[in-house]
Amino acid sequence: MGNGIRSPISFLILLALLFPLTLQISAVNYPINVWPKPTTFSWPKPQIALLSPKFEIHFPSNPYLHGAAKRYSQLLIQEQYHPLVAPPLNLPDSPALQSLIITVTDKSAQLTHGVDESYTLVIPSPSQSTAAAISAQTIWGAMRGLETFSQLVYGKPSRVACDLYIYDEPLFPHRGVMLDTSRNFYGVADLLRLIKAMSMNKLNVLHWHITDSQSFPLVLPSEPELAEKGAYGEVMKYSPEDVKNVVEFGMEYGVRIVPEIDMPGHTASWAEAHPDIVACTNMFWWPAGADLSSRIAHEPATGQLNPLASNTYKVVQNIIKDVATMFPDSFFHGGADEVTTNCWKSDKSIQAFLAKNGTLSQLLEMFITSTLPYVISQNRTVVYWEDVLLDANVSVAASLLPQENVILQTWNNGPNNTKKLAQAGYRVIVSSAEFYYLDCGHGGWVGNDSRYNQPPGTDLGKGGSWCGPFKTWQTIYNYDITYGLNEDEAKLVIGGEVALWSEQADPTVMDPRIWPRASAMAETLWSGNRDETGMKRYAEATDRLNEWRNRMVTRGIGAEPIQPLWCIRNPGMCNTVQPYVPN
């Protein structure tokens, strides 16, 4: 490996001429596949070649690309992946592939929303040339190409698919995983493993839901008491150094880290340090005899910031300033979901405010207008959960939420809310609970739940998980996040995020809860879920996902199995060919 300078553009053009360029997605079944499936994968005569043990990657000078190239050159030599189904391809007598030459048009492009991630990968037949080539607009696109290249290498000794051409670029610029580290804690090593797996799947955003009512694990220099008193324990905190490690690791893997500090709801944990700014703390979340609509929090652990307490804004501004300093990404997630009316109503100062004809929506507007401009002043685009605009009881006027600064993340009502938000002119990130919530279908977790002590024969319905049933990888794969939108509205959908809320998750199950289901979204948002005839390609994707899941496992990601191994060994035999019959 070394820093190559020679640009093999002419070679690329020559190769592109030799291959029939098929811009549509191919339905051809290849013996070796890449996940997510590339936009264009032309491999008319599948062949393989040996990868030289002295294989070198030449790349333009850039610290992050340097790290990635170093990492991948080790992987290419050492992985020696053993496929579940060995490709029926014989090694020819041709020389081994010696090198990969990377060229990048704009080396200085930052890892930010909308950065160009496209790349072109050409692997010639070594009888013609022993140098493969990746050309990309940015180093981030080059990283995507390196991942693709790595998935084309397998076996011992290492061999690689050759005589092929790939052009690849994502359909959606925002492709993420949300992880909640407040309900249960995850160590830095877990976050790094998550980032590594995301990069393998060409996902580019880790939405880090850092804090919530249950714990406040983030150590902030200006507000150290929040974590000191609000974290689960000394060993369950993220120090500024930890955050730096995570952010830097993300850069090395081409994954942005978007921090979320959820407020003004979901802030009970703040009360440990600042009891004066939090309403309804330490109350029972759903008192006996009260209607569901009268509960004080959506789930156990009550507490919401009090918009009438002047100290609230001092603390919030300190947090925003620190978080903006620690997280360089231009997106800041401000939460703002699930404001519970009864929590605020339990507070005396708020009761006085309401008695003078004030409304709870005015309170929320007060909070948003006092914090949003500050976030914007830090050069951040703000992401809020959709509730801030769409909640039926407590919401903010659209006029206070400028479209150029605010992105809304939808989670309710499937495509309906996506449409509402887009129609209101907002950019949208889709995390529909019906499709993208990874925690659903695992039953309820509150204690003393008599639902699970009913006489035998009682219908348990969806099993007590509010968003049950479990979202299978197919459910996720098949969801079209622009369903029902016109072209203008669809353009406002910047992408999607699967979400793992952690009431019933922690490091013991992080990998299998997320993978390979996040891989399903990764392909849908990268190259789509349809073949060139426009048909959903979930059936064809099954065997590819079986293989890809297995490869992730060998790479240290504990992705769960989706079928018996028998299925990929007996193609088509595990399918159903019966039509769907509605219940």
Next chain:
Amino acid sequence: MGAAIGIPLTFLLILAFFITLSPQISAVSYPINVWPKPTAFSWPQPQITLLSPNFKIHFPLNPYLHQAANRYRNQFIKEHYNPLVVPHLNLTSSPPLKSLTITVTDDSAPLTHGVNESYTLTIPSPYQSTTATLTAETVWGAMRGLETFSQLIFGNPSRLACDLYIHDEPLFPHRGVMLDTSRNFYGVSDLQRLIRALSMNKLNVFHWHITDSQSFPLVLPSEPELAGKGAYGEEMKYSPEDVKRVVEFGMRYGVRVVPEIDMPAHTGSWALAYPDIVTCANMMWWPAGVDWTDHLAVEPGTGQLNPLSPNAYKVAKNVIHDVVCMFPDSYYHGGADEIAPNCWITDPEIQAFVAKNGTLSQLLEMFVDSTLRYIISLNRTVIYWEDVLLDASVNVSPSLLPPENVIFQTWNNGPSNTKKLTEAGYRVIVSSADYYYLDCGHGGWVGNDTRYDQPPGTDTGNGGSWCAPFKTWQTIYNYDITYGLNELAANLVLGGEVALWSEQADSTVLDSRIWPRASAMAEALWSGNRDATGRKRYAEATDRLNEWRNRMVTRGIAAEPIQPLWCIRNPGMCNTVHPFLAG
């Protein structure tokens, strides 16, 4: 540590006199707990004391007890468990506890069904004595007591509960976990980790569903081709040495290993070595256009042994012979579930048999009669799935299934089938799919499934898993396996097994799918699911299970979390106090 002989019986008697003996289950909340909760736990004045770094265990000579004592002694000294909620107990200035003396009445009792597992554990206040005492009828009961002792130790330096008396014995003699190693493979180290966790939970049976239609991983000396061709691969086989290691490991941990070779159905994998003895192999499991009742297999992977093929008996008997040699347990599981009538009907020979007024039930009777006699001749009690008696279309007359030799394992229709089986005079093992199937609620796994490609808003019901919803730990905990039975019938219920079918499971999720849900069954079958007043104690069990799950994790068992950590830190605050509303 060494083998000691002295029995401090007089001391025991004195202590038993001092401590109030309360034989009913105590509802008292103790600062330190044991899972499963002991039958009688008397600790009127909770105290703790240091454990001497030179702590010794004295025990009677027995190789398995020797190994267990060694293991536990290391654990006592080294575990240093850090509880989620630190017990509010001050260390007394008393001298540390120096030793544990074990006495066993019958140190030659083999590990078999119904072996006495009771024990009595007395930990004095070190002011009075620095020696704790464990008395048991058998070495297996002594192992249960050692596990209890280990759970009373925590902290660094190690301290333990003292001034207490425990008498403990299980409600049900058969308490197991079934694992399917055919749909996906598990390595020997996974099986050993499972056995270790079973022992921690005082479970005593590992029901090993070794083979099925998808793969035949068991290497048999008389029939090496079955695994030679039917295993998933060279590295996905269990050699006789592997089996010996698993069985021996089980002995060391007090866990019986009951092998299951499922037949005559679920035998597609046998056809790779013996195509002549298997009907309908390699066919599409549910052909296009046919009714569900005409499926060739209940799931992909077709194939059933042909009862009209003489060679089928030769092979089956070789298999039985070898399995009996490899597995010393007196129980042998013969499978016999889910005969698909159409699979047999595809065979010309069987068609001719049926044309001459033969029935499929006669075919099954032919098979069961011949193989059952052989198994019984090898001194084994046979377990069959209930289907062999209760299947609506293909079943065997009870006259061919002697209740003294045959036990049934129920999985359908909840308590109704348990009742049917006991009324027919059979002993029963309960694995009701409504309660005890750990794989349920994870969606469907067959390919090309249009259910997951419906327009948004389509009601997806319980999500496509046939036995959905997911069985929460509470569902499992609250099930009374003798529900609706009279005393005579209840006496025939030997116990229960939670079951993990592995279509969507393998070693990546083994621990988290099984634990802590199997712990819930472990307590219900050991000391019950009710408190002293007869009320279900699931609410009280929640915090204890949170703590126990955490301890299992620190012991290397990746049990999944059941709640946010916040819940155990805030007792009662994560409960619901609302009644269940049907629907």
